[in-house]
Every structure is written in C-alpha cells, then in structure tokens.
Amino acid sequence: MKKENFLLSATKTGLVGGAIAIFLCLIGMVEIFNKRDVIQGIVTLGQFVWLATAVGAGYTASQQTSHLLNGKKPAQNLTAGALAGFFSAALTAFLVWLGSQTDLRAIFINASPALYELLTFGKGLAGLPQLLIIGIISGIVGATFTLLPKAVQRPLLHALMMLIFMALFSGIFRVVMINQGNKWETLAKSIFSQTGLTQLGGWIFILGTIAISVFWSNRGEAVKASMARMPSKGKLSLRILVFLIIAVIALGLPQVSGPFIAQVIVIISLYILMGLGLNITLGFAGLLDLGFVAFFAVGAYTVGLLTSYGPFGLQHISFWVAVPIAVLVSMAFGAFLGLPVLGVRGDYLAIATLGFGEIIRLLAGSDFLAGYFGGPQGVIGIQKPCLGVLEPFIKLDTPRICDGIEIGQGAADHFLAGPGGIYYLAIISALLIAFVAWRLRESRLGRAWMAIREDEDVAEALGVNLIQTKLLAYILGAAFAGLGGAIFSVLIGSIFASSMQLLVSINVVALLVVGGMGSIPGVIVGAIALIGLPELLREVSEFRYLIYGTVLIVMMLAKPEGLWPSQATKRELHHETSAQGGD
Amino acid sequence: MRATFSERLVDLAVNIFLWGFRILIVAIIIIGTFFTIREGKYTSEQWIDFIVFGISQGSIYAMIALGYTMVYGILRMINFAHGDIFMTGAFGAYFTATWLTKAGFVDANPFLGLLIPILVAMAVSTLIAVLVERIAYRPLRGAPQLVPLISAIGASFFLEYAFRGFFGPGKYAYPPIKALEGTWEIFGIGILKVQVVVAISAFIMMALLYFVVMYTKIGKAMRAVSENKDTAALMGIDVNRIIVTTFAIGAALAGAAGVLFALVYRQVDFFMGFTPGVKAFTAAVLGGIGNIPGAMVGGLVLGVFESVGPSLFLEGLGITRAYQLKDAIAYTMLVMILLFRPQGILGERLSKQKA
Numbered sequence: 001m002k003k004e005n006f007l008l009s010a011t012k013t014g015l016v017g018g019a020i021a022i023f024l025c026l027i028g029m030v031e032i033f034n035k036r037d038v039i040q041g042i043v044t045l046g047q048f049v050w051l052a053t054a055v056g057a058g059y060t061a062s063q064q065t066s067h068l069l070n071g072k073k074p075a076q077n078l079t080a081g082a083l084a085g086f087f088s089a090a091l092t093a094f095l096v097w098l099g100s101q102t103d104l105r106a107i108f109i110n111a112s113p114a115l116y117e118l119l120t121f122g123k124g125l126a127g128l129p130q131l132l133i134i135g136i137i138s139g140i141v142g143a144t145f146t147l148l149p150k151a152v153q154r155p156l157l158h159a160l161m162m163l164i165f166m167a168l169f170s171g172i173f174r175v176v177m178i179n180q181g182n183k184w185e186t187l188a189k190s191i192f193s194q195t196g197l198t199q200l201g202g203w204i205f206i207l208g209t210i211a212i213s214v215f216w217s218n219r220g221e222a223v224k225a226s227m228a229r230m231p232s233k234g235k236l237s238l239r240i241l242v243f244l245i246i247a248v249i250a251l252g253l254p255q256v257s258g259p260f261i262a263q264v265i266v267i268i269s270l271y272i273l274m275g276l277g278l279n280i281t282l283g284f285a286g287l288l289d290l291g292f293v294a295f296f297a298v299g300a301y302t303v304g305l306l307t308s309y310g311p312f313g314l315q316h317i318s319f320w321v322a323v324p325i326a327v328l329v330s331m332a333f334g335a336f337l338g339l340p341v342l343g344v345r346g347d348y349l350a351i352a353t354l355g356f357g358e359i360i361r362l363l364a365g366s367d368f369l370a371g372y373f374g375g376p377q378g379v380i381g382i383q384k385p386c387l388g389v390l391e392p393f394i395k396l397d398t399p400r401i402c403d404g405i406e407i408g409q410g411a412a413d414h415f416l417a418g419p420g421g422i423y424y425l426a427i428i429s430a431l432l433i434a435f436v437a438w439r440l441r442e443s444r445l446g447r448a449w450m451a452i453r454e455d456e457d458v459a460e461a462l463g464v465n466l467i468q469t470k471l472l473a474y475i476l477g478a479a480f481a482g483l484g485g486a487i488f489s490v491l492i493g494s495i496f497a498s499s500m501q502l503l504v505s506i507n508v509v510a511l512l513v514v515g516g517m518g519s520i521p522g523v524i525v526g527a528i529a530l531i532g533l534p535e536l537l538r539e540v541s542e543f544r545y546l547i548y549g550t551v552l553i554v555m556m557l558a559k560p561e562g563l564w565p566s567q568a569t570k571r572e573l574h575h576e577t578s579a580q581g582g583d
Numbered sequence: 584m585r586a587t588f589s590e591r592l593v594d595l596a597v598n599i600f601l602w603g604f605r606i607l608i609v610a611i612i613i614i615g616t617f618f619t620i621r622e623g624k625y626t627s628e629q630w631i632d633f634i635v636f637g638i639s640q641g642s643i644y645a646m647i648a649l650g651y652t653m654v655y656g657i658l659r660m661i662n663f664a665h666g667d668i669f670m671t672g673a674f675g676a677y678f679t680a681t682w683l684t685k686a687g688f689v690d691a692n693p694f695l696g697l698l699i700p701i702l703v704a705m706a707v708s709t710l711i712a713v714l715v716e717r718i719a720y721r722p723l724r725g726a727p728q729l730v731p732l733i734s735a736i737g738a739s740f741f742l743e744y745a746f747r748g749f750f751g752p753g754k755y756a757y758p759p760i761k762a763l764e765g766t767w768e769i770f771g772i773g774i775l776k777v778q779v780v781v782a783i784s785a786f787i788m789m790a791l792l793y794f795v796v797m798y799t800k801i802g803k804a805m806r807a808v809s810e811n812k813d814t815a816a817l818m819g820i821d822v823n824r825i826i827v828t829t830f831a832i833g834a835a836l837a838g839a840a841g842v843l844f845a846l847v848y849r850q851v852d853f854f855m856g857f858t859p860g861v862k863a864f865t866a867a868v869l870g871g872i873g874n875i876p877g878a879m880v881g882g883l884v885l886g887v888f889e890s891v892g893p894s895l896f897l898e899g900l901g902i903t904r905a906y907q908l909k910d911a912i913a914y915t916m917l918v919m920i921l922l923f924r925p926q927g928i929l930g931e932r933l934s935k936q937k938a
Contacts, residue, residue: 023745026748026749027745027748027749028748029748107678107749107750108749108750109749109750109751110748110749286729288729288732288733339597339600339601340600340601340604340918340922341918341921341922342597343922344921344922344925346728346729346732347660347661347728347732348868348921348925350661350732351661351861351864351868351917351921352917352918352921352922354861355861355865355914355915355917355918355921356914356918358861358910358911358914359911359914359915359918362907362908362910362911362914363908363911365907366907366908366911367907368897368907368908465590465593467590467593467594467597468590468593471593502857506736506740509733509736513733543744543748544744545740545743545744546740546741546744546745546747546748548737548740549736549737549738549739549740549741549742549743549744550737550741551737552733552734552736552737552740553718553719553734553737553738553741556719556723556726556730556731556733556734556737557719557722557723557734560726560730
C-alpha cells in the first residue's frame with residue numbers, strides 16, 4: 001500500500017486543528033474562557049483552549065508520522081509537529097487578518113475586537129508573527145510528548161488534568177475555605193486567586209500531582225498487593241472506614257459549603273433519580289424513551305397540586321403523603337404511555353415517546369387546561385416538607401403545625417425548608433433508589449429486561465413475557481422519575497410547564513450514555529459530570545448543550561459502553577478484551 | 584405455546600386499551616367537527632384560508648420529509664439532525680438575502696432575489712450534512728441501532744448550539760420580498776402571494792427530485808442501495824458514494840425548505856429546526872417511510888390537518904385558544920400512525936419487522 005507523505009499528512013492535521021481553533025473562537029469559547037485564569041499571570045483558560053488545539057495538532061501529526069514511517073524518528077516527528085502547529089496557528093492568524101479587513105461581526109457575533117486583541121496579544125496585526133511562533137512551539141511540544149517514555153507521559157498528563165480541574169473549581173474551593181476561618185482563609189488566598197490559581201498554587205498542584213503519580217506508578221502495585229494480603233477482617237473494617245468517611249462528608253457538606261453547592265447537589269441527585277429510572281427502560285431493557293420528562297412532570301405536578309397553597313392547590317396534605325401518591329400516579333402514567341407503544345421498536349419508539357413528552361408539556365402549558373394546571377403561570381406556593389411525621393396526616397385548609405411552626409403562607413424556616421434541608425431528602429432518596437435499582441438488576445426481572453435488550457424475539461422464545469416485562473420497565477422507570485419530580489417541586493416551590501422541556505430528557509439520555517448504559521455507578525458519574533459541572537461553572541454552562549452534543553457523538557464513536565460500563569455491556573462491545581479486569 | 588390465564592388477561596387489557604384510544608380520538612374528531620360546523624363560527628372563506636395555509640405549510644414539511652425518508656430507506660436510521668440541517672440552510676439564506684436586500688438587488692430583481700438565497704441555502708445545508716455524515720454517522724455503520732441514533736441526537740444538539748454560539752440566541756428577521764407582499768385573486772378568493780410561491784417552489788423541487796430518483800443513473804443506484812446494500816455493491820455501485828449523495832440531496836431540499844419556511848414566518852433562529860423536523864418525520868411516517876411519493880402526500884396531509892384541526896376538532900369541544908394545541912395535533916397524529924398503521928398511507932410495513 002502506498003503511504004502518504006508525512007509532511008502532507010501533518011499539514012492536513014494542522015488545518016483540521018486550525019479549523020477547530022477557529023470554531024472555538026467564533027462560538028465565543030476562547031473569549032469567555034479567557035476570564036478565568038489557569039495560573040494567574042501566566043495562562044488563562046481561553047488561551048489554554050487555543051493552545052490545546054495547536055498542541056493536539058502537533059501530537060496527532062507526530063503520531064501519524066510514527067505510523068507512516070514505521071517508528072519514531074525524532075527529527076521527522078518534530079518537523080511534523082512544528083508544521084501542524086504552524087498551520088493550526090496560521091488559520092487563526094488568517095481569521096484575525098480577515099477580521100481586520102472586513103467586519104466579521106455582522107455575521108459572527110463573537111468575532112469581537114476583544115477576541116482579536118486576545119489572539120494578537122494586544123498588538124494588532126503586529127502580534128501575528130508571535131501567534132505563529134507560539135503555534136509552532138505548541139506543535140513541537142505536542143510532538144515531543146509522543147517521543148517521551150510512558151513513565152514520563154503519565155505524570156505530566158495527570159498534572160495537567162489536575163491543574164485544569166483545580167483552576168475550574170478554584171472559586172468554589174476558595175469560598176468554602178474562606179468560610180472556615182482565619183487560617184484557612186490565608187491558605188486559600190495564597191493558593192487561589194480571584195479567578196484561578198496563583199502561581200504558588202499552580203506549582204503546588206503540578207509538583208504534588210507529579211509526585212503522587214510517580215509514587216503510585218512505582219509503588220502502586222505493592223500497595224494493592226499489601227491490601228490484598230490484608231486479613232478479611234481488616235479489609236472489612238477498611239471498607240467501613242471509607243464508607244464512614246464518605247458518609248460524614250456527605251452529611252456535613254451543606255453546613256460547610258453553603259446553600260449554593262447544596263442546591264447543585266440536590267439537582268445532581270434529582271438527575272441521578274431520573275437517570276436510574278431511564279437506566280431501567282433504556283439501560284436494562286433497551287427501550288429509548290425520549291419523552292422521559294413526562295413522568296418527571298407528572299410527579300412534580302401531583303405533589304404540586306396536592307400540597308400547594310397557591311390558587312391551584314387541590315388539597316393541602318403533607319408532603320410525605322403526597323410523595324407516595326405522586327409515585328403511584330407516575331407509575332400509572334408509565335403504564336398508560338407504555339401500553340400503546342409496546343409493539344413499537346427501536347427508533348420509532350424514540351420518536352413516539354418524544355411525541356408523548358411534547359403532548360404532555362403542551363397540554364400542561366395550554367390555556368385549555370389552565371384551570372387545572374395553571375397554564376403558563378404554573379403551580380406556585382408549593383409547601384416545603386417538614387419532619388412532623390407524627391402529626392395527623394391530612395388537615396384540609398387549616399394551617400398546619402410543622403416542627404412547632406405554623407405553616408401557611410410565609411413560614412419557611414423549619415428544618416427541610418432550604419436547599420440544605422432538601423439536600424438530605426434528595427441524597428437519601430437517590431441512595432435508596434440506587435439500592436432498589438441494583439437489587440432489580442440482579443433479580444429475575446432484571447435478567448428478563450436484559451434479555452429483551454439483547455434480542456426481543458429470542459427472549460420471547462425463551463419464555464420471557466414481553467408485555468409484562470416491558471410494561472414493568474416503563475412503570476418502574478416512571479416511578480423513579482416521578483419521585484425526582486416530586487422532590488424538584490418542593491425544591492423550587494413552583495412548577496412551570498416550560499421547565500418540562502425535551503432538553504431534560506436529552507440531559508438524562510446524555511448522562512446515561514456518558515456513564516454507561518445499564519451501569520448504576522455510571523449514572524452517578526454521568527450525573528456529576530454532565531449536570532454538576534455546568535451548574536457549578538458559569539463558563540461551562542454557556543456551552544452546555546454544545547458539549548453534550550459533542551460528548552454524545554464522541555462517546556458513540558470512541559467508547560459506546562460509557563465511562564463506567566457494567567460488566568455485561570463491556571463484554572458485549574469488546575468481545576476480544578473480555579479478559580481485562582474491571583470494576 | 585399456550586398462554587397462561589394472566590397473560591391472556593394482560594393481552595385483553597392491552598387490546599381494550601388500544602381500542603379505547605382509537606375510539607376516543609375518532610370521537611373527538613367527529614363530535615368536535617359536528618359542533619364546530621353547527622355553530623358556524625368560521626365562514627367558508629376562512630376555511631379555504633386554513634386549507635391554503637395548510638398546503639403551503641405541508642409542502643414545506645414534505646420537502647424536509649423527503650430527506651428523512653430517503654436516508655431511512657437506505658440506512659434504516661432516523662437522521663435526527665435533519666431538522667437542524669434545515670435550520671443551517673435558513674441561516675445561510677438569511678445572510679445572503681439581507682445582503683442582497685441592502686444592495687437593492689431584491690427589489691430590482693425579485694425572482695433572482697428569491698432564487699439566489701435558495702441556492703446558497705442548498706449549498707450550506709449540503710455541505711453541513713455531508714460533514715455530519717462523514718464524522719458522526721459513517722464510522723458507526725453496522726453498529727447496534729441505538730448507537731447511530733444517539734450519535735444523531737448528539738449531532739442535532741451540536742448543530743443547534745454551534746449556531747447559537749456563532750449567531751447568538753436571538754431571532755433574526757428574514758427580509759421580506761416586496762413583490763411577494765399582498766394577495767392574488769384566484770377564483771375570486773384572495774390568497775397570500777407568499778403561500779402560492781412557497782407551494783409552487785416546493786412542488787417544482789419535489790418534481791425535480793422525483794425525476795432524479797426515478798430516471799437518472801444515480802437515482803437508480805440509490806434505489807438499488809436501498810433495496811440491498813450488499814447486492815448493490817456486488818453490482819459495482821459505490822455504496823458509500825451513494826449514501827453521501829442521498830444525504831446531500833435530502834439536505835439540499837431541507838435547505839431550500841428552510842428558506843421557504845423563513846419566507847412564511849419571517850424569522851430565523853437556532854432552534855427553528857426542531858419542531859418542523861419532528862413534524863416532517865411525522866409526515867414521512869404518515870406517507871410510509873422509505874417511500875418518496877408517500878413523503879409528499881404525508882407532508883400535505885399533515886399540513887392541512889394541523890392547520891384546520893384546532894379550529895375544526897378542538898374548538899367545537901369548547902377548547903379556548905385551540906391553536907396552542909396545534910403541535911399537539913401533529914404529535915398525536917405521529918403517535919397514532921406509529922401505533923396503528925406504522926406502514927403509513929402508501930408504505931411498506933417497516934417499524935415492526937425491519938426496524
């Protein structure tokens with residue numbers, strides 16, 4: 001087979017890298033990320049993103065060169081890297097030049113003077129040679145990286161990841177640490193700046209991560225081995241210790257971090273609940289439901305209507321009674337929407353359920369049913385739950401006494417009022433449901449679901465009752481989502497049809513895909529990564545759905561089993577590598 | 584195999600439920616229509632307005648639906664991003680049309696002022712669709728069915744939010760063409776010029792497509808690939824090239840539809856592709872997916888139903904502001920068709936067997 005000239009291939013790679021760089025500039029990512037420092041005074045996140053395209057181009061070009069020349073040849077590899085880095089930067093330079101000649105802003109709203117200033121280091125067109133040189137250097141850095149031995153590559157990569165992670169979350173760490181008092185405050189201020197890491201902090205994290213990484217790669221096996229040699233009693237107590245530490249952290253977190261982070265964790269937990277629900281229908285039974293938000297809506301509206309003191313409240317019963325009712329109503333809806341689509345398969349099912357989800361949203365938000373669901377105004381004045389479980393359950397239209405405080409209109413100071421209180425409710429529900437989901441997966445029903453996912457016809461031939469099994473998947477999935485909706489309604493205190501968008505369903509599908517379909521830890525990992533990050537980071541939330549889209553495509557191309565796959569899925573998708581140890 | 588008693592009971596319940604569902608929908612239609620006509624709230628001219636609007640709207644759906652149908656016919660996959668391909672075309676046309684209008688070209692030369700944005704839109708959509716196919720779909724050919732579908736959902740979101748990043752979340756006002764304002768008197772009834780032009784353009788383009796698919800060599804190859812990929816490859820057809828061509832043709836039609844849509848609604852935004860996309864898919868299913876004339880018929884039927892439905896079925900039932908439920912009618916039709924006649928009006932039965 002004739003092989004391509006490596007210089008040509010490097011040029012192509014460089015142009016692709018450059019195109020990605022231009023894309024990132026024009027959607028505004030470079031400029032918005034520029035407001036956050038990775039290391040104060042040295043590099044901002046925006047510059048970092050741009051550099052990453054050039055370094056990435058150099059890295060890929062060097063890899064391809066090794067492939068084309070059947071081995072590493074430092075001179076050629078570095079040349080290829082430099083070439084790719086140059087072309088990558090050249091496209092950006094072209095963008096800047098074009099912007100100086102014509103007004104690109106008439107079309108691309110992000111082609112602003114601030115972007116050009118950033119890309120030319122404030123020097124106008126005179127800064128372009130500097131940009132090109134930086135591109136070439138980045139390309140060479142990327143190429144050099146491929147030439148390093150694995151033992152050096154890994155610690156560097158870990159340090160880089162740590163740096164980005166710390167820079168992104170510096171604001172949150174800073175606030176939490178400053179809240180802890182004087183000593184912590186000085187420490188926080190020396191490590192974290194207002195917008196990122198200080199130089200000292202940067203070095204601490206880089207060197208610390210490298211040290212740990214090197215230590216682990218040298219001694220990690222020995223540590224693992226000594227763990228394995230530990231007597232079973234010791235192992236058990238170690239596990240209990242780890243569990244206790246996690247539990248203490250989880251319980252104490254809202255006290256330490258303040259309401260904002262608690263609220264974010266509540267939202268993550270709600271998505272974990274929905275994720276676990278969709279995990280049953282999609283992950284276990286393989287039925288893609290794009291109208292999943294409908295069950296969330298049913299749960300939310302049921303609790304809302306049953307407990308609200310607003311104009312649409314039907315009853316004013318306790319939250320603790322309303323929740324089981326909401327879950328039951330959601331289950332009924334699961335059956336109601338599941339029944340018609342029993343015979344529909346594959347992508348048709350996805351579209352049919354999408355239709356259901358949209359119909360529910362349109363009905364809930366229409367003026368036609370506004371007398372019942374509030375229409376566009378929504379249901380407001382939903383009561384917070386309280387712990388007065390022992391009080392008589394139902395007291396119609398009279399002010400209730402909740403933990404010693406009369407609740408009616410304004411009193412919201414009791415235990416479960418704020419996000420810090422709902423936090424415990426959400427966490428406990430998520431844990432409980434995760435346990436239920438785990439037991440379900442191991443049950444006869446769970447195995448029947450997976451049989452359906454693998455092959456419906458074969459499953460039926462083997463005696464799986466399709467109707468019953470599929471219906472149970474819809475019903476139980478709906479129950480979990482309904483519980484999520486119930487907690488959502490008391491968290492926000494009001495529900496609007498407009499918050500029941502298709503986007504919610506897509507969020508859930510995305511987090512499932514990222515975590516690994518059918519995997520329960522995967523749901524948790526996916527929810528933290530996809531829901532937690534954009535909620536915590538304003539810069540990221542701007543590009544939330546763009547990132548979701550990219551993530552969905554990339555995951556399908558590269559790792560369709562997800563980040564934390566269940567054993568079965570992993571085996572299925574990688575027949576030859578099934579011998580590898582896993583979770 | 585003998586079913587147990589409980590299984591038969593569940594079966595019976597399911598059947599009763601499905602029949603109840605059918606009867607309910609039919610009852611809504613009949614009772615609603617009866618009361619609406621008895622009340623005589625709308626004059627016959629208004630009904631004709633509804634129908635004309637439905638036809639022009641439906642012909643736009645039909646153009647988008649063709650892309651769904653052709654791709655499904657060949658790959659058995661729903662190109663979820665097709666609605667967003669439609670949106671990209673509309674954006675391409677918007678910038679061209681604004682530029683031409685500012686230069687005074689459109690007023691001087693209304694025909695070219697309509698044609699040039701359409702051509703630009705077709706080019707933009709084609710380019711993007713080919714890229715999407717190359718990056719997000721082709722590597723996944725032969726993977727389990729869910730994998731390309733999820734990738735397509737990803738592509739859809741990527742396109743929407745990339746365009747939001749480029750052009751911002753706001754709505755852009757599509758420049759009106761002066762020559763197309765006002766009405767034409769046809770058979771004594773005033774009909775909006777835009778709607779006539781939209782319907783006629785759509786029909787011309789669909790006729791062109793039909794000609795290409797039925798009477799050219801590439802069309803023959805497309806039909807062969809949709810029958811059986813492996814056999815077609817043995818006959819010397821470059822399957823990959825034909826698949827790309829299919830995407831390109833579908834996208835070109837969607838891009839043109841984007842311009843027509845923008846002409847009717849006078850606005851362009853990054854999310855405009857979603858709802859027409861789902862409705863066009865409904866149209867494709869309605870006509871029988873994989874069936875080209877079916878997509879055209881399906882589009883028209885859906886357009887007219889959606890335009891007449893709220894006033895005809897729902898207002899008779901005493902539902903206020905029924906137009907808010909216009910989309911719900913389309914979605915209900917989608918669900919009904921998928922449940923009760925998945926082969927569509929003209930199509931083969933696909934959803935249960937091949938899918």
